[in-house]
Amino acid sequence: xxxxxxxxDLDIFYSILEELEEKLDGKKNLEKxxxxxxxxxxGVYFFFSSDETRASSSAxxxxxxxxxxxxxxxxxxxxNRLRTHRGTMKGQHEGGGNHRGSIxxxxxxxAMIEKYSLRDTYPTWSKGxxxxxxxxxxxxxxEKRVSNYIRSLPFLYIKINDKPSRDSDRAYIERNSISLLxxxxxxxxxxRKDHWLGLYSPKSEIKESGLWNSNHVAEKYDPRFLQIFxxxxxxL
Numbered sequence: 314x315x316x317x318x319x320x321x322d323l324d325i326f327y328s329i330l331e332e333l334e335e336k337l338d339g340k341k342n343l344e345k346x347x348x349x350x351x352x353x354x355x356g357v358y359f360f361f362s363s364d365e366t367r368a369s370s371s372a373x374x375x376x377x378x379x380x381x382x383x384x385x386x387x388x389x390x391x392x393n394r395l396r397t398h399r400g401t402m403k404g405q406h407e408g409g410g411n412h413r414g415s416i417x418x419x420x421x422x423x424a425m426i427e428k429y430s431l432r433d434t435y436p437t438w439s440k441g442x443x444x445x446x447x448x449x450x451x452x453x454x455x456e457k458r459v460s461n462y463i464r465s466l467p468f469l470y471i472k473i474n475d476k477p478s479r480d481s482d483r484a485y486i487e488r489n490s491i492s493l494l495x496x497x498x499x500x501x502x503x504x505r506k507d508h509w510l511g512l513y514s515p516k517s518e519i520k521e522s523g524l525w526n527s528n529h530v531a532e533k534y535d536p537r538f539l540q541i542f543x544x545x546x547x548x549l
Contacts, residue, residue: 316500322493322536323502327372329543330359333469336549340373340467343399352392353472355382357486360468360525367503373467374503375494376511377417377525380487382477391470400460406449409456413442420514420525421459428513431455462510471545486542492534495522 334340340361357380361373381387381394398417400410412418419439426432435455437448444452475481496502497518505512505523514520522530 318536319493319499320502322534322539324369325539326490326493326542327367327370329539329546330375330469331372332543333471333546333549336546337469340469342464342467343395344464346395346399348392348396350392352390352395353470353474354390355474355483356380356391356470356472357483357490358391358395358468358470359490360463360466362509363465363467365506365509369503375490375524376466378487378490378494379417379526380483383479383481383484384477387477395468395470398463400456400463406453406456408460409453410460411449412439412452412456412459413444417525418456418459418463420516420519420527421462421510422455423515424510424513424519425455425458425462427515428510471542472549473545482541482545486538486545488529488532489534489538490542491522491524491526491529492532494524495526495530497522497530 357378359375360377362376363373365374366372367374379394381391382389397411397415400418401407410418412422422435422438426435426438435452437444438452438455473483473486475483478484496504498521501523503523509523511519511523511525516527518527518530519525524530
């Protein structure tokens with residue numbers, strides 16, 4: 314059963330994203346982004362489906378939420394995280410990437426392997442935290458397909474320059490955004506279309522939540538996060 318509070322909170326959440334989009338002068342696309350842009354040091358990002366809208370409006374639905382540097386001592390910047398998701402733009406493996414450095418890339422590749430019956434072609438996908446050059450070369454074509462998919466997704470980001478911590482506002486907003494958006498063990502709101510690639514994921518958390526996230530999809534959200542999220546957007 315769809316609860317009225319969750320539906321109302323989702324409407325509020327998307328209205329905050331609309332305000333954020335206005336502040337950023339529109340959604341961004343990794344195909345056209347580089348490190349010379351005025352990125353905040355830290356933040357939370359929201360990827361949208363390129364061809365799926367909410368059930369109640371023409372707004373594109375969120376398909377992944379993420380942040381970075383929440384572990385004590387971590388120094389990863391927002392752009393470094395986005396660049397890893399985007400993949401390489403030049404060099405020997407131009408257009409490819411490294412799924413071992415991006416769980417987002419890894420999960421998309423897994424779903425592609427399932428959808429297109431590529432297990433025998435890419436038996437090493439997701440194996441190990443690093444791989445030698447010869448393995449990376451064999452995985453190159455799939456890495457390119459993953460890059461093309463991610464680069465097709467519009468995204469927004471919010472500047473939150475707080476200290477690395479699992480109790481940071483960035484971690485709090487990421488966690489509760491995922492929990493609010495997730496359809497895992499919930500009556501589906503904004504159900505995913507039959508062609509959504511995530512439905513081929515071997516991870517039940519992705520298939521059932523409708524997000525390219527597996528952490529926090531089964532948790533209950535704290536509606537108070539919406540006001541904190543909104544305050545960061547208003548301060549931009």
